[in-house]
Structure formats: structure tokens, C-alpha cells
Amino acid sequence: MFRYFGFKAQKPQDYVNGGPEFDIRTHLNGPLICEGVLYGPTGRVTSRFVADMYGTWDGNKGHLVENFHFDSGTKQKREWFLTSKNDGTFDAEAPDVIGTGEGVQMGSAIKLNYRIKLADAAGGHELETTDWMYLLDNGTLVNRSQMRKFGIKVAELVATIRRADA
Template sequence: MNAWIYMLLGALLTLALVWLRTHRAGFVAQRPQDYEDEGPAFDVRKHLNGPLLCEGVIYGPMGRVSSRFTADFHAVWDGNSGVMTEKFLYDDGSVQNREWRLELTGDGTIRARADDVVGTGMGRQSGPTVLLRYDIRLPKESGGHVLNTVDWMYLTPNGTIMNRSQFRKFGIKVAELVATMRPKET
């Protein structure tokens, strides 16, 4: 009987440590306040505006690259409302299109909607960062699953944006995206 109690306590301790690592010390534990006093300031109306080039990789659940892509973005703002169209070209030849409808409030809060986003994504710009959380529905060809997404964008001193996103299902990371975004040369 004592062996079962020790096994149960060990399992509970392991689960508690995994939860702490994931929610208090990992990527998803970052907060916009962590960056608010740093610079240069990320203003989505300025830095996500006009034609942009995006290049990136997607890692699968085991950490190996599962896909590479390039994308053309184009964002247009009217005051605090913006529309950003995205056209992704993946290494397997497939194409994906998305249109984000963005709203920025006076306190830096961002509301984001897209056809494959379930509900409304919520985020915040703070210092040189933007955080966006949303649930995205994968295409039917990819299973149609809904994944919880945490999307961090970091503005670099030269104006390039580094994007790191993690996708989770039932709290388990199933994919990660790392990409750069920069103004497209005309």
C-alpha cells in the first residue's frame, strides 16, 4: 500500500512541476508588463502597415521542422481599425490566405478577428512587444482541430519583427512557429 501512495505522490508532484514550468516559467508565462519599460515602442499601426514580407518555419510536437513558408502581408489602417491580408506559400506548394480585422484601443489592447479564428483574439502592445492570444481552427485537411495560440511579436532595433507562436491542444504544445516580418522592398 505504501508503494502506491509514493507512486501517486510522485505522479502528483511531477504534474505540479510540469504545470508550474508551463504556466509560470515558460513561454506562455510572459506578460506584456514584463516589457513595458523597454523600447523602441511597437505600434501595430506603424510597424504592421503596408506591404510586408514574412518568412518562417513551423516545428511539430517533437521539435523538428514540419514546414517552411514565405508570406506576403498587406496591412491598411484607418485610425485604430486595420485589415491585414496574408498569403502564405508553404514548402509543399500549398497556399493559405487569411484576413485579420484588427482594432486597437487607447490603452494598447488589440482585438483580432479572422475567419479561421474562433471568437475574438485578444492582445496587447507593450514596449517593443505585442502579445496576441486566440483559438485557431485548422483547415479540414489538417484535421480541423481548434488550437489555443499564444503569439508574441518582438520589434528589433532595425524594425524587423520576430514572431514566435505556440499552438496547444488540451494544454499540450503541438506546434511552434518562428518567423520574421519586415517591410517589403518595392
Template sequence: MLELILFLAALVALWALSRRMMGFGAQQPAHYADTGPAFDLRKHLNGPILCEGIIYGPLGRVDSRFIAQMNGSWEGARGSLKEDFTYSTGKTQHREWHLALGNDGNFSATADDIEGTATGVQSGSTVRMNYRIRLPEDAGGHVLSVTDWMYLMDNGAIMNRSEMRKYGIKVAELVATMRPAND
């Protein structure tokens, strides 16, 4: 019995170490510091933006598709990003981020469905943001830990990949594109 417990403990330790050393969770902003074009929140999350994406559930299948109309505006180091989502089910959702730029590429953000304050950093052609989101009651009302990575492409489009976790276990992943909306 003791051998089984030690074996399971070793497996858990190996799993935790592999999450830190490989894959999505191993990325760090410093890995992208020398990449370009430089991601500037005030420039690239400004004005009307069209976002299209999918959300994968815990079994790796697409659980949801969405289109979002976004609009960013800035006054100095403070900005807002309004997001209006329409899901493939017909359900709609509104979120408004309030962003504050700090020093050295760091920033913070709040929104009504975010627990506490999101923290982020701009580094080279990327932005990483970490936060805890409270799902709507009709989606279970769970609070999930989210890591968002946004990658600026040479043509100005932004690729967004997010992992959502509960108790450290990945329960969803979002993949989306964002680009300036045509008038």
C-alpha cells in the same frame, strides 16, 4: 495505489506551476513595458511586409516552412492585415485579420479561421495576442489555442514566436521574421 495517485497529482501540479513561472508561458506584457523601440501596430503592420518562417511539430522537428506576403492598412483605430502564405509543399493559404485598437495598448482581431475574437496588447517593444485557430480540414480541422508574441527589433524587423496548444499540451511552435517588403 493511493500513494501513486498522490504522486501523479503532485507531478501534474508541479508541471502546471512551472508552466506559469518559467519559459514561454511565463512572459507577461508588463515585463516589456519599458523596452523600446515602441511597437505600434498602425506603424509596424502597415504596408507590404515579407514574412518567412518555420513551424515545429509536436516532436520538435520542422514540419513546415513558409513565406508570406502581407499587406497592412489602417483607417484610424481600425486596420486589416492580409496574409498570403506559400508553404514549402506548394500549398497556399489566405487570411485577412480585422484589427481594432482599444485603450491602453489593448486590441482585438478577427479572421475567418479564428474562433471568436483574438485579444492582444502592445507593451513596449512587444505585442502579445491570444486566440483559437481552426486548422483546415486537410490538416485535421482541429481548434488550437495560440499565444503569439511579436518582438520589434531596432532595425524595424519583427521576430514572431507562437505556441499552439491542444488540451493544454504544446502541439506546434512557429518562429518567423517579418520586415517591410522591398518594392
């Protein structure tokens, strides 16, 4: 059933036509601001956050630093190491990601799948994560992520990402 409806039914090919062309080397580059919310398993907002982000690229190798500030006062830093390939796919690694995330950019969207290990303070769970980012005409990115454990959705994130100098 999930193959045909909802979040899991999306495919990168759905975003080939229409909208601007998403290139992670362009759109995840320089100073960025991210604002969003996290939803728990009941669908209620459990946390709000703002993040200062900064991306740099040297050819096909990227480094994205995210500094999160949560409404609880908690701060978190994540560093992504990205490798863009010539076929539209990319790899993503971070210290709290188990193995290597696999992404694809196609048309106005990207999809990234990875397994994340939460901090011990957050339970230390390992979650299967799917990130979708959609590029809007004005350059803003809309990020929607779902995290699952044993196939059951336990959290969802919705955020916008925009250039800090815009």
C-alpha cells in the same frame, strides 16, 4: 511551474522598458514579407513558409492580408481585421479564428491570444494559440507562436516580419 519559466511565463509588462515602442498601426502597415518555420509536437521542423503581407489602417481599424506559400506547394490566405483600442489592447478577428482574439501591445512587444480552427486538410483541429511579436531596433518583427490542444503544445511557429520595401 509554467508560470515561472518558459514561453507561458512571459507577460506584456516584461517588455515595457528597453527597446523601441511597438505600435501595430505603424509596424503592421504597408507591404511586409514574412519568412518562417513551423515545428511539430516533437520539436522538428514540419514546414517552411514565406508570406507576402499587406496592412492598411483607417484610424483604429486595421486590415492585414497574409498570403502564405509553404514548401509543400500549398498556399493559404488569411485576412485579419484588427481594432486598436486607446488602452494598448486590440481585438483580432479572422475567418478561421473562433470568436475574437485579444491582444495587448506594451513596450517593444505584443501578445495575442486566440482560438484557431485548422482547415479540414490539416485535421480540422481547434487550437489555443498565443502569438508574441517582438520589435527589433531595425524595425524587423520576430514572431513566436505556440499552439496547444488540451494544454499540450502541438506546434510552434517562429518567423520574421519585415517591410517589403526595406
